[in-house]
Amino acid sequence: MRSIDLLSANSMDHPIALYVDAGLQASKYFNVGMFAVLIFDYFITLEAESQWVWHRKWTFVRFIFTVSRYLPFFGIGMTFVGALRTQYYPGESCVRFGQASNVLHIICILAAEGLLITRIYASWNSKRLLTFLLVFPVICFVVSYIISDTPLVFNSTNTTPINIPDPGNCLFLGGRNNVFEYAALLLYELVLLCLMLYIRFSKYNDAIGQLQETFFNDSVRYMMCIMIVSSFSIILTMAPPITWVSITDSPQIVIHSVLASRILFNLRASEGRSRIPTTLANVSEIQFRGDQLSTVVYDV
Numbered sequence: 001m002r003s004i005d006l007l008s009a010n011s012m013d014h015p016i017a018l019y020v021d022a023g024l025q026a027s028k029y030f031n032v033g034m035f036a037v038l039i040f041d042y043f044i045t046l047e048a049e050s051q052w053v054w055h056r057k058w059t060f061v062r063f064i065f066t067v068s069r070y071l072p073f074f075g076i077g078m079t080f081v082g083a084l085r086t087q088y089y090p091g092e093s094c095v096r097f098g099q100a101s102n103v104l105h106i107i108c109i110l111a112a113e114g115l116l117i118t119r120i121y122a123s124w125n126s127k128r129l130l131t132f133l134l135v136f137p138v139i140c141f142v143v144s145y146i147i148s149d150t151p152l153v154f155n156s157t158n159t160t161p162i163n164i165p166d167p168g169n170c171l172f173l174g175g176r177n178n179v180f181e182y183a184a185l186l187l188y189e190l191v192l193l194c195l196m197l198y199i200r201f202s203k204y205n206d207a208i209g210q211l212q213e214t215f216f217n218d219s220v221r222y223m224m225c226i227m228i229v230s231s232f233s234i235i236l237t238m239a240p241p242i243t244w245v246s247i248t249d250s251p252q253i254v255i256h257s258v259l260a261s262r263i264l265f266n267l268r269a270s271e272g273r274s275r276i277p278t279t280l281a282n283v284s285e286i287q288f289r290g291d292q293l294s295t296v297v298y299d300v
Contacts, residue, residue: 023243024172028083034250035080038072041258045265052268061118065264068111072257075104079249083172094170105253109185112256113137115264119219120192123199137188144184174245179237185252186230193223214270218263229255 049069056062078101082094117133200216233248 021243023241024246027174027244027246027249028172030247031076031079031083031250034254035076038076038254038257041261042069042073045261048265048269049261052265052272061115064111064114064118065261068108068115068257068260071104071111072108072253075101075108075253076250078104082170083246085170085172092170098169105249108253109256112260113188115260116192116219116222119215119263120196120199123196123215124203129195133192136191140184140188141181144180147180172246173243174237174247174249176237176242176245178245178248179234182230182233182237182248182252186227186234189223189227189230193220193227196220196223210273211267211270214266218266222259222263225255225259226252 053062053065078097082097082101085094117130120133121130196216196219204212204216229251233252236248237245
């Protein structure tokens with residue numbers, strides 16, 4: 001009897017190989033590759049960060065920049081660990097690990113979008129605009145989160161049972177219901193793009209100078225890139241088999257972090273080249289025709 005108990009105990013401790021197919025392998029490779037892209041971009045922009053950020057005083061903008069710059073390493077790092085996992089130990093649960101990873105992903109996106117909001121607010125200086133920029137995304141993502149828990153997406157976990165062994169929720173598997181979050185992000189960026197274009201051609205139509213051009217052009221490129229990535233995420237979430245869905249886990253975080261950092265570096269480098277006698281942490285004065293300057297200065 002004792003030998004039988006020892007054998008059963010050993011079998012309980014023996015790891016179980018997780019299910020794998022072409023979709024899961026592709027998702028794992030892609031997410032690992034995105035982690036490599038994040039690390040590569042960090043090192044090639046490290047000199048710019050040391051020049052334009054490290055010796056500046058701590059402000060709210062520098063804080064959210066730091067979050068958007070460094071927190072993705074932890075969020076994508078957790079995704080990296082989940083992607084490399086190949087075994088499951090009986091009694092183990094990966095639910096909290098996955099929830100923590102999702103929370104970090106959301107915070108990374110919010111930090112990058114926070115930098116965008118500060119730039120748009122600095123260009124208009126309206127409390128009503130700031131209220132809209134803060135309330136509108138909250139409404140979008142709360143609604144998308146609520147809808148994602150309902151059986152509105154065909155062939156999702158809420159409508160169709162997935163006949164794939166997933167012990168302890170440790171399998172690197174995504175859900176189609178994330179499509180609502182991608183759609184909310186796409187809508188949000190589209191609204192901000194229209195708002196930015198309106199501000200550019202209504203308030204700053206006569207603005208000249210390299211700083212202003214960098215400010216608007218980089219912001220528009222940022223929003224266009226996020227919209228393109230969100231569109232691909234929607235397609236990849238809905239079209240392929242369910243095991244391919246996790247391929248969309250990391251791209252949003254990496255794109256947000258990389259673009260948000262590069263835009264800040266470009267703004268401060270542009271301001272440095274313009275030689276305007278203000279702090280490089282500011283949006284700086286906007287120069288109009290006739291050598292008139294705006295007196296509104298904000299930190300970006």
